Amino acid sequence: MTSPAPAAPGLKPFAAMLRREFAGYFRTPLAYVFLAVFNAFAVSLAFFVGGLYESGVASLDRFFLYHPWLWAFLAPAAGARLWAEERRQGTLELLLTWPITVWQAALGKFLAAWLFLACALLMTLPVAFTVGWLGDPDWGVIVSGYAGSLLCAGACLGVAAVASALTRSQVIAFVTGFLACFLLVLVGYGVFDELLAGLFGPAGIDEIRRLGLWRNLEPFTLGLLDVRPIAYFLSVAFAGLGLSTIIIERR
């Protein structure tokens, strides 16, 4: 009755992981709270703080302006459970003795979370349609803005994944992830310029400012698809993914 040597599982473990993690968001009320909060903030920041309507311009740049802040806060909220929850429940030990590599598991988790953030982002499409109804926006620019925002979300999620791999507490994972993302937001606004000028000189400041989230998102909202911001967001996302994987492997 003993089974023969199992066939190579290929991508099945990865697909199973991705499915479970994505569905996992909707098993608790967390997903719905998250989606509601994200939408409420995304829309109200754009209209009430950004003055999207009053601007009289049929474009979404005032909507995307606040996305680095939103992702800095909400990507760590969605990413806190990635590894912290496995550690808390003790299921990490189970997962790591199942026939899946840590890389496959980590990638499955990461992509599931990213997909979830993409759902949140897609739910804001009525804002775009409103602008389209009121005026005649450049849809290419809107699509590129959404693409940029999604990449920005991935970068924040990379940071959140590292924070989550380091602790068994989702609260600590969220707070540290948020603080790290918050730094990436502030750097772009030159908040640390005086401090950094002493360390790197005036020339260095501009280079460091380029690490800010908005600095990299802005070109997308203008319809400019540049290699540099794409590379920036993807490097932060995958550096975070890689680092979290190494942390789990070395636990």
Next chain:
Amino acid sequence: MPLIEAKHLSKSYGALRAVHDVSFSVDRGEVVGFLGPNGAGKSTTMKMLTGHLRADAGAALIAGLDVAEEAVRAKQHLGYSPEGAPAYGEMTVREFLRFAADLRGLAEPAASVRRTLALCRLEEVAAQGIDTLSKGYRMRVGFAQAVLHDPEVLILDEPTDGLDPNQKHEVRRILKEMAATKAVIVSTHILEEVGELCTRVIVIAKGEVRCDESREKFLARGADLNAVFRQLTA
């Protein structure tokens, strides 16, 4: 070829020497009772055998495959239930087993889940969230995921811990049914389990193997197993 092989396994946590130069092998058809006081290194040894912990020195082989070098292939032959039988509490029993079946890439996941639910008598709680189950059922869920793929090697860390006598009996019954075709290691600190379940006994204390012998030889050491245990682990 033995199905489980521990070759000179050692592991330290900082200055604490948890396991020191532990070697043994387990063949098909053997049920090894892994005994020792708390903190003796039982769980650490099991974690190294299952590839959860990396050994400082030595090697662990499952079905002839090194768990560190050929991790994924080795783990396909392995069923493991960690201490406390952790599981994803927010899933139902059926969802959890289905996830484990898919993750293992089983050819007929639905059939495997059905068979395992029946084997472990979990059908009546299959649609319940694992978080809502009593301890006895939760332990059985942990056991179920370990036998889901009918593995050749079964490693169970205190599978009867916290169960009532009926439930203990049930777990032993299932284990006995399966034992003939598998190599099994069961850690326990319940000495009576040795006589009921095991074909062989390994006693470990302070990270070292103190005795490794057949059940008969172990039981012949004395009528009072508690005294035997104290003397061996002193």
